[in-house]
Amino acid sequence: MTTLTGLAPVLTGTVELRTSSGWLAVCATADLEPGRGVAVLLPDGAQAAVFKDSTGRLYAIGNVDPFTGAGVLCHGLLGSAGGRPYVASPLLKQRFALADGRCLDDDAAAVASYPLRVS
Amino acid sequence: MTTPTPAAFGAVDRTGRPTVVLVGHGMVGQRFLEALAEHGVTARARVVVLCEEPRPAYDRVHLTSYFSEGTSPQELSLVEDGFMARHGVELHVGDPAVAVDRDSRTVTSRSGLSISYDTLVLATGSYPFVPPVPGKDAEGCFVYRTIEDVLAIEAYAQGVTSGAVVGGGLLGLEAAGALRGLGLDTHVVEFAPRLMPVQVDDGGGAALRRSVEGLGVTVHTGVGTQEITTDDAGRVTGMALSDGSELPAGMVVFSAGVRPRDDLARACGLDVGERGGIVVDASCRTSDPAVFAIGECALAADGRVYGLVAPGNEMAETAARAIAGPDAPGAGFTGADTSTKLKLLGVDVASFGDAHGTADGALDVLYSDSRSGVYRKLVIGSDGTLLGGVLVGDVESYGVLRPLTGSVPPVAPEHLVLPAGAGAPVALGPTALPDEAVICSCHNVSKGAIRSAVADQGCAGVPEVKKCTKAGTGCGSCLKVLGQLVDAELEAGGVEVDRGLCPCFGQTRAELYEIVRTLRLTSYRDLLDRHGREDARGGEGCEVCKPAVASVLASLAPVIGASVHVLDGEQAALQDTNDHFLANMQKNGSYSVVPRIPGGEITPEKLIVIGEVARDFGLYTKITGGQRIDLFGARVEQLPLIWARLVAAGFESGHAYGKALRTVKSCVGSTWCRFGVQDSVRMAIDLELRYRGLRAPHKLKSAVSGCARECAEAQSKDFGVIATASGWNLYVGGNGGATPRHADLLAKDLSDAELVRLIDRFLMFYIRTADRLERTSVWLERIPGGLDHVRDVVVHDSLGICDELEALMAAHVAGYRDEWADTLDDPERLRRFVSFVNAPGTPDPTVRFVPERDQIRPEPLPVALTETVPV
Structure with a gap:
């Protein structure tokens, strides 16, 4: 059991995400497609996006695109720049680092980042 | 182009501005008007144009394209839309000047206008010389100079089977081409011992003759025309030649040279040359300082009359500068290159x-x-200087050789004539040219000016350089060299011309297409790891190349053995969101749905189904520009439910979400419209069903019009079809949007089968060679050789790839399946249509709507650039 962001790919089981109210079971690892994301509804009504990259690593950041207010980041395409994985918003294409939620195209923008574990 | 009443043209312009009157609105006249505008003269002077022909200036040089390529008279126009209005130029078409009174400085037109001028410019051009042989005025004799001549020749040719052209020069061969194009048994009669005696030597003439005869034109050289023979009704039956032979022909076209039209100048007492031509000085001023003469009617300061458009343009610019005043810099006109x-x-x-x-x-x-x-x-001078030359059959090197004229070439001359591979070193590129070398002779643009446009004025490509310098906007023969120069200059300027698709791939989309095609790669991962940039291999890729490669894989799926469905396996992760959910994401994260309505034809029952679906799911409904219905506001989990209803009613995906064929619009055509000449609706449906689902570098739009009224607006489409009495005309490369472009005619009077075959080839060639997100309009402007090259490839199969292109399209057509029907049948694919993986039944709370005009619209969403979550 581990709580690293960029969770190593060897584990199978249930993906859990840590929120302010504790660990939340999200889905089975098999539910995630490499290179894409899914949205998660959090107990407080907020949304997270959980991704699996092409190597099988897992990441979770906020799902609501700060530039448009729409819950769409889970639908963005993954990429990597300088070895750092990111998701590009499907609406206006700003990129957000999967490791920490920071926007790579606008220093003033960021989304939350969530620790993950597989149990 | 309204013609005010004569009263409005009294002797005095009420504004008190000086008046410039231009007599003649041909190619040179139009260039003169443009130069006046560039020098600001149109802003401070009244400019009036008297034009004899019934239409404004058009491209006389490409007159033959009316026959060979079906170019319409409108397409030959040289006057940009709105030019006259924008510059306040008063143009009177069909109303030639008939008299000039230099004492009162007044011009009189045929309709009786009397216009006072401060400056008069004569651009009356030339008239065709008709040798004084008996019968020259018989019915069936023509000259070849204007669009009206061309229309008359076309009409008369319907009733005859053969035609003869008098004159084997440049214009004569153009005319022969026109008669060939009309399907006549064609003869050319040239008095000199070879064709094009002015331009080429005996050897070149012989090579030209062989090629021309190979095209089915019979050439008679060294013989004169003695008489045009006629029948009892006075119609042409043929010619009697100077060698005693008779040449039967149903019509005769005289194309034996032109003479300057200087009659107006003679009548008002201006100096004219012994053998014709209005005498002008280096500023193009005639013997009256208030009167200028430019173009083919002028006898230039070097004592020559120039019958080519490039020197005419130079004269036009010279005269405009002189009229603009002493501040306008630039040299006079003392002679020109007649290359x-x-x-x-x-x-x-x-x-x-x-x-x-x-x-x-x-x-x-x-x-x-x-x-x-x-x-x-x-031709080489004794000191090794290149003096000139003749090229027949392969003129590839012209773009480099002409500018080198007058200098010693950097390589031995024999290497400049030998074909590549026969001892010639690497072809001499345009970078070897000196800066003074004139690259575009139509607009006199030097290599230095082109380099400066890139280096100093920030032009980043050929389209910008064309706009900035006018280079390449005349005859277009320099475009290839222009492209090479622009690239070289960009590279030299430190602007690294990285044509790579994205940070992951150094190749262009077209290059990746070739790699995928030849190596039969079926996976993005393989492509990235084997052909990506070093530092991108093994990485995640990016949002630019993933969909681009997915599109290439989809286009080539039938031949490389990849899955046809865009949502299968690894391909699913490559697709943009829209392709991933087979719908169009809108600003609040909801989706819109567009069912295919082929040709815009729909039954009342199907229309009712769309209405019911929209009502039942509360969707905002709008009719699109492409004759379809767009349903907005669907949540991701509603998409399969909506499509289950639509598919059950017989609808298919409209691919509004894909870089794919969108719509084929149509007008109602001959089935209902009293003007229609072909069944445009049937053709539009056939085309839409044939190309549906075809993935391309960008979206594809099409339309079919049932007659020349063009109600379907086909000329603004990527491929547009317009019915003619005998078939279909195919236009390509049109676009609306921010940079509208009229489509170019690719081929005319095609049968149904010919049309489809040509579109198959065109689309597949575009898919193969275009850049990512490059519409056909931009592609056509960018690729070397432009429309001519594309026509060579898809009509004449110059690359020998048409079989392959057709096979690809056949495989696409055979392999087409409706993506939505397939998705509904596949529980695996359906699993992704949920808003939340941990709450499949819960809709996304950020997708909210408010009412507007009896429908919904997205509620404005709160936007905050940072989000803090206690962790």
């Missing part, structure tokens, strides 16, 4: 500089291959 490069009857011919070697001590370097019809001769 020419053209395609006559499909044969390339070029001559430049001292083509005949008339200079003292001039020597020839010659290469001739009668088998391939290639002839190249360079």
